[in-house]
Amino acid sequence: MKVLVCISNVPDTTTKINFNDDKTSFNATGVQFIINPYDEIALTRALELTEAQGGSVTVINIGDPSTDATIRKALAIGATDAVRINSVPRDAFFVATQIAAYAKDQGFDLILTGRESIDYNGAQVASLLGEMLDLPNISIVKSLQVDGGTATLEREIEGGKEVISCPLPLIASASEGMAEPRIPNMRGIMSARTKPLTVVEPVEVPNLQNIIKFEKPEARGQVKLVNADEVNKLVDLLHSEAKAI
Amino acid sequence: MSVLIYAENSKGKLKKSSFEAASYAYSVASMLNTDAYAISIGEVSNEELEKLAKYGIKKILTVNTAQMHSFVNQAYASVIAEAAKSLSSDVVVLSATFSGKALAPRLAVKLQAAYVDGAISLPTNDGAFTVRKGAFSGKAFADVSMSAANKVIALNPNSFPIAENAQPALVEAFAPAVKDTDFRTIVKEIIQAADKVSLPEAEIVVSAGRGLKGPENWGMIEELADLLGAATACSKPVSDAHWRPHSEHVGQTGIAVSPNLYIAIGISGAIQHLAGVSSSKVIVVINKDPEAPFSKPPIMVLLVMLLM
Ligand SMILES: Cc1cc2nc3c(=O)[nH]c(=O)nc-3n(C[C@H](O)[C@H](O)[C@H](O)COP(=O)(O)OP(=O)(O)OC[C@H]3O[C@@H](n4cnc5c(N)ncnc54)[C@H](O)[C@@H]3O)c2cc1C
Ligand SMILES: Nc1ncnc2c1ncn2[C@@H]1O[C@H](COP(=O)(O)O)[C@@H](O)[C@H]1O
Numbered sequence: 227m228k229v230l231v232c233i234s235n236v237p238d239t240t241t242k243i244n245f246n247d248d249k250t251s252f253n254a255t256g257v258q259f260i261i262n263p264y265d266e267i268a269l270t271r272a273l274e275l276t277e278a279q280g281g282s283v284t285v286i287n288i289g290d291p292s293t294d295a296t297i298r299k300a301l302a303i304g305a306t307d308a309v310r311i312n313s314v315p316r317d318a319f320f321v322a323t324q325i326a327a328y329a330k331d332q333g334f335d336l337i338l339t340g341r342e343s344i345d346y347n348g349a350q351v352a353s354l355l356g357e358m359l360d361l362p363n364i365s366i367v368k369s370l371q372v373d374g375g376t377a378t379l380e381r382e383i384e385g386g387k388e389v390i391s392c393p394l395p396l397i398a399s400a401s402e403g404m405a406e407p408r409i410p411n412m413r414g415i416m417s418a419r420t421k422p423l424t425v426v427e428p429v430e431v432p433n434l435q436n437i438i439k440f441e442k443p444e445a446r447g448q449v450k451l452v453n454a455d456e457v458n459k460l461v462d463l464l465h466s467e468a469k470a471i
Numbered sequence: 472m473s474v475l476i477y478a479e480n481s482k483g484k485l486k487k488s489s490f491e492a493a494s495y496a497y498s499v500a501s502m503l504n505t506d507a508y509a510i511s512i513g514e515v516s517n518e519e520l521e522k523l524a525k526y527g528i529k530k531i532l533t534v535n536t537a538q539m540h541s542f543v544n545q546a547y548a549s550v551i552a553e554a555a556k557s558l559s560s561d562v563v564v565l566s567a568t569f570s571g572k573a574l575a576p577r578l579a580v581k582l583q584a585a586y587v588d589g590a591i592s593l594p595t596n597d598g599a600f601t602v603r604k605g606a607f608s609g610k611a612f613a614d615v616s617m618s619a620a621n622k623v624i625a626l627n628p629n630s631f632p633i634a635e636n637a638q639p640a641l642v643e644a645f646a647p648a649v650k651d652t653d654f655r656t657i658v659k660e661i662i663q664a665a666d667k668v669s670l671p672e673a674e675i676v677v678s679a680g681r682g683l684k685g686p687e688n689w690g691m692i693e694e695l696a697d698l699l700g701a702a703t704a705c706s707k708p709v710s711d712a713h714w715r716p717h718s719e720h721v722g723q724t725g726i727a728v729s730p731n732l733y734i735a736i737g738i739s740g741a742i743q744h745l746a747g748v749s750s751s752k753v754i755v756v757i758n759k760d761p762e763a764p765f766s767k768p769p770i771m772v773l774l775v776m777l778l779m
Contacts, residue, residue, distance in 0.1 A: 237607070239608070239723055239742065239743050239746075240742050240743075243607045243610040243611050245611075263723075263724060264724070318576070318586075319579075319586070322576075344607070344608050344723060344746075345606065345607055345608075346606055346613075347588075347589065347604075347605060347606055347607075347608060348588050349572045349588060350576045350586065350588055351576075352576075353544065353572075353573055353574070353575070353576035353577050354576040354577070354579070354580055356544075356545065356576075356577060357545075357548070357576065357577040357580035357581065358580060360652070362545055362655040362656045363544065363545070363573070363577075364544075364573075364656060365544070365569070365572060365573035366569055366572075366573070368717065378659075381569070381573075382569055382718060383569050383570070383661070383663065384481070384568065384569060384663075384669040384670065384671060384672070385663050385664050385667045385669050385670065385718060386661065386662050386663030386664055386718060387661075387662050387663075387718065388542070388658055388660070388661050388662075389658070389659045389660040389661075389662070390656050390657065390658055390659060391656070391657045391659050392655055392656040392657070393655055396655075396656075402717060402720065402724050402725065403717050432619075433618065434583075434584070434585040434586070434617070434618065434619040435585040435586070435587065435615050435616060435617045435618060435619065436615065436616050436618065437613045437614065437615055437616075438599070438601060438614050438615070438616045439613070439614040440606065440611050440612065440613055440614075441611065441612045441614070442610070442611050442612075443610075443611070443612065443749070449766050451761060460755070464732070464753070464755070468732075468752075468753040470675075470731050470732035470752065470753045471675070471699065471732065
């Protein structure tokens with residue numbers, strides 16, 4: 227089984243977010259970058275499947291050379307090889323177009339992404355890829371089993387889940403529950419240095435939308451402290467001031 | 472030119488978020504001096520569909536064939552694209568629900584459209600068609616200018632008020648051709664807790680964390696949720712420990728919610744938890760620790776008490 231896992235390089239979850247003076251770009255100074263947590267789940271599941279059934283796991287990232295550390299981490303976790311499309315990702319459409327251009331004649335049986343990137347939170351790339359490659363895609367997948375040419379997946383829906391069957395090749399976006407992320411071991415870290423990382427130049431992509439400004443939310447109303455023996459005050463606040471009940 | 476909404480249903484009933492999408496679409500259509508239409512897919516009665524008229528929708532196309540009764544994002548995207556073409560809709564609005572998010576990007580590619588996921592504002596009327604959405608997991612907003620001629624907007628549930636603009640509406644059957652290869656995924660089973668308020672759409676969410684000590688103490692959480700007509704949620708460690716199902720887990724790695732009222736009981740308010748709840752309008756924290764991190768970000772009421 228040939229698996230492609232799309233990994234994005236995102237600010238660590240506890241990072242304070244700052245933007246440059248132009249308000250359109252993220253200020254990366256002093257920020258620790260990590261593999262998007264959902265992509266790590268996808269990668270781990272890909273490794274579990276290929277370890278059990280044979281095959282290879284390629285990771286792909288659209289990024290400039292600064293993302294190589296994140297790609298090496300994916301190799302240390304166990305990916306077979308890596309591809310970096312050498313460009314700063316403009317938006318999800320740009321990213322998906324690059325991945326589709328690379329993947330279209332590679333014969334992947336399975337393409338996995340995270341359910342969303344924790345920076346742009348688009349939840350777009352998997353579905354965009356599905357349409358671009360004319361493959362089925364299933365979003366927000368909590369469980370993925372492969373048996374021969376067919377996969378069984380559980381997709382999250384409001385208040386429950388849907389069990390889906392789909393022939394390979396397919397695209398799925400990984401959510402919590404699909405696998406428990408692995409921590410790379412020493413051997414993995416050593417071998418990651420010599421695993422192949424191919425750098426590919428980007429294709430041209432039309433510009434359909436632009437982020438013209440980032441803004442941080444304003445601090446809202448003050449915190450009001452209510453003591454446990456004044457529950458009526460809370461009800462009152464919620465009722466008359468906040469109008470929430 | 473026109474605005475089209477995808478009116479999503481759950482078991483034959485239109486979702487609240489579909490009425491929000493209708494109200495939003497009506498506003499966009501008024502801004503563009505045009506009309507708002509809807510497409511419904513699945514088993515929904517005409518009477519139910521006519522409810523959309525109240526929110527400003529003039530015509531409702533319905534695709535109610537057996538093949539379309541279960542959700543397949545690829546096929547649904549094809550149907551909506553065909554509807555947009557037949558009604559010359561250049562703006563398509565849907566809800567950023569699980570299904571909406573799964574089909575909207577496919578639809579955008581089909582229409583060569585600009586796409587904003589999780590929109591929380593109307594487009595600006597300055598020609599730039601700029602729409603605001605959340606980014607960096609609740610820590611920022613991004614203003615996205617949609618420059619392509621066609622536009623697809625997935626509206627975040629609970630971020631646009633339902634508004635009445637009643638007018639007569641027409642329900643019409645629609646029968647687009649859909650390729651067989653659009654039906655490669657097959658829904659085998661749907662497992663859904665019955666009669667529960669849907670979490671992403673809920674106006675009030677009662678959420679509990681590790682402070683509850685164990686699953687046996689959730690009775691009072693469910694009771695409170697029942698009383699308020701609220702959905703229940705939990706923090707990540709709670710679902711990791713199988714005290715509650717994963718579908719209730721909110722936060723950065725779980726579901727993002729934006730209810731009018733979020734009640735966090737025995738939850739410390741870690742940054743990853745806040746990522747999923749910080750756009751709630753009012754947050755009530757019930758915690759024995761007045762210094763719980765929850766108290767630092769913008770919160771309205773903090774009730775300090777010992778639960779047990
Ligand atoms: C990559 C990553 C992603 C994550 N994603 C998420 C996510 O999506 N969602 C999420 O929730 N977490 C997430 N986390 C975990 C997060 O960092 C916190 O560990 C978690 O939110 C804490 O859960 P909690 O508040 O229930 O428990 P705790 O932090 O243990 O807090 C328990 C709270 O209960 C209070 N308490 C205890 N006893 C009582 C009592 N008797 N009466 C009143 N109050 C009491 C305590 O004062 C405390 O504030 C993530 C972490 C990482 C690293
Ligand atoms: N720059 C990137 N390079 C490779 N994959 C990416 C990139 N950005 C996003 N992805 C993938 O697409 C998923 C969804 O991203 P998004 O649509 O931005 O929420 C992520 O979880 C990744 O798997």
